[in-house]
Amino acid sequence: MSTPFSLLLPVYRGDRADYLARAFQSTVSEQLVRPSEVVVVQDGQIGPELASALERAESSSPVPVRRLRLKHNVGLAQALQCGLSACSHEVVARMDADDISLPHRFAVQLPMIEAGADLVGAGMREFGETTPTGGLLRIPPTDPALIAAEARLRSPFNHPTVVYRRSAVLQAGGYRELPLLEDYWLFTRMIESGSVVANVPEPLVLYRVDAGSYQRRGGLRLLRSELGLQRRLRREGFTTSGQMLRNVAVRGGYRVIPVGLRTSLYRNKFTTSVGDAGEVLGREAGGGPGVAPSQRKRHERSGA
Numbered sequence: 001m002s003t004p005f006s007l008l009l010p011v012y013r014g015d016r017a018d019y020l021a022r023a024f025q026s027t028v029s030e031q032l033v034r035p036s037e038v039v040v041v042q043d044g045q046i047g048p049e050l051a052s053a054l055e056r057a058e059s060s061s062p063v064p065v066r067r068l069r070l071k072h073n074v075g076l077a078q079a080l081q082c083g084l085s086a087c088s089h090e091v092v093a094r095m096d097a098d099d100i101s102l103p104h105r106f107a108v109q110l111p112m113i114e115a116g117a118d119l120v121g122a123g124m125r126e127f128g129e130t131t132p133t134g135g136l137l138r139i140p141p142t143d144p145a146l147i148a149a150e151a152r153l154r155s156p157f158n159h160p161t162v163v164y165r166r167s168a169v170l171q172a173g174g175y176r177e178l179p180l181l182e183d184y185w186l187f188t189r190m191i192e193s194g195s196v197v198a199n200v201p202e203p204l205v206l207y208r209v210d211a212g213s214y215q216r217r218g219g220l221r222l223l224r225s226e227l228g229l230q231r232r233l234r235r236e237g238f239t240t241s242g243q244m245l246r247n248v249a250v251r252g253g254y255r256v257i258p259v260g261l262r263t264s265l266y267r268n269k270f271t272t273s274v275g276d277a278g279e280v281l282g283r284e285a286g287g288g289p290g291v292a293p294s295q296r297k298r299h300e301r302s303g304a
Contacts, residue, residue, distance in 0.1 A: 003114050004036035005091035005106075005163070008083045012043040012073060017053035019098040019208065024057040027093075027101040033110055035093060038065045041083040044073030077175040077182035084166055084174065093163040099124075100206040108200055109163045118168035118195035119187070121157035123203035128210055138207070140199040147197055151188055152243050153250070157197075159183035161205045168195045178232075179225045188238050223255040 007027060011020060028038060038061060040054065058065040068086045070079065084092065091113055093106065105122070112120045126136045141147050141156055150156040169175075172189035175182050191197060227248065234244040 002033050002110055003091055004089045005093055005110065005113075006087035006089045007035035007038045007093050007095055008041070008080065008087060009038060009095050009097060010041045010043055010076060010079045010083065011046065011050070011054065011097050012079075013046045013050070015046075015050060015097040017049045020050065020053050021057060023095060023097050023099055023101075024061075026103075027095045027105070028061055028063060030103045031101065031106055032104050033106040034063055035106070037063055037088055039083050039086050040065060040067045041079045041086075042067055042069045043075070043079040044070055075177065075179065077177045080182075081175045084169065087166060090166050091163065092166050092169075094160060096160045098208045099160050100208075102204050102206070105161075105204040106163070108202070108204060112198055112200070113163055113165070116196055117198045119157070119162060119164040119190055119197045120200065121198075122161040122200040122205060124158045124161050124205040124207040125203040126207050126209050128208050137203055139201050139203070142199045142201055144197070147199065148191060151191055152239050153247060155184035155187055157183075157187050157199065158205070158207070160207060164190075168193075171195075178229060180222055181225045181229050185229055185232065188233060189236070192236065192238050219255065223252060226252050226255055 009024070009027075024038075028034060040058075042054070046054075054067070058067065066086060068082060070082065074082075080094075091110070093109070095101065109120045109122060121140055123137060123139045126138065138158055140158060141150050147156045168190060169186065172186060172193045172195065175186055178185050187197075230239070230244050230247050230251070233239045233247075234241065239247065
């Protein structure tokens with residue numbers, strides 16, 4: 001028997017009912033290794049269509065579903081923190097309400113947790129009407145030294161793909177409020193606290209993008225969060241003064257450039273076309289995705 005684990009799924013009024021239904025089906029019913037429970041965090045009031053989709057998912061689920069209803073919309077960080085408290089199991093898998101998990105996702109990630117990892121991410125494939133034909137891949141680093149090095153500039157994990165130990169998350173301070181960057185901040189604190197981290201280069205999640213995805217990666221609100229993040233990382237000793245200045249210039253600049261240029265830079269720097277994926281995946285997997293210690297939309301995931 002596999003280690004029991006909880007699936008943590010936040011939902012809020014901006015989510016689409018059809019996307020939620022597909023996300024739930026792919027991450028529960030279609031999985032070769034199913035979660036032991038699903039914890040749905042309803043972040044504030046939702047519309048009747050989304051409520052009906054949730055009820056249908058709950059009634060047809062092959063595993064128990066617990067819905068945590070928050071009276072008011074509190075934001076992703078607090079919603080996830082509340083959800084962690086409601087999870088029955090030490091191992092928790094994340095999922096967003098508009099993405100799709102491939103059927104073997106947990107069959108690949110769970111053994112790595114069982115082997116000793118505290119945090120396991122994976123590659124993901126972008127899809128949607130705005131993506132190029134064939135899609136784009138976000139392939140994370142797998143070598144522990146590269147994970148630690150990349151974390152000084154950008155998030156080395158794709159948040160919608162992660163599976164982690166709840167105790168390791170809480171030891172690092174849990175999710176803290178920092179709009180659109182709460183996941184990246186958490187991952188840096190987990191690395192700094194000594195969590196054992198790993199990545200699977202293979203894309204195990206299909207990540208939905210829409211016409212506004214790249215627009216939401218910029219703007220004054222995100223710039224303020226970015227500057228706040230960089231101050232925190234420096235104060236916590238995770239980055240040097242030089243790295244902080246570099247990040248403010250590079251990451252801060254990225255938030256304020258025109259959306260067309262931001263889209264082009266993102267796709268050229270952080271993604272790989274499906275046609276080129278074989279060579280890249282082979283190179284990333286050369287050392288194997290095994291466990292190794294680290295080196296000491298409102299819901300839009302913007303850690304990049």
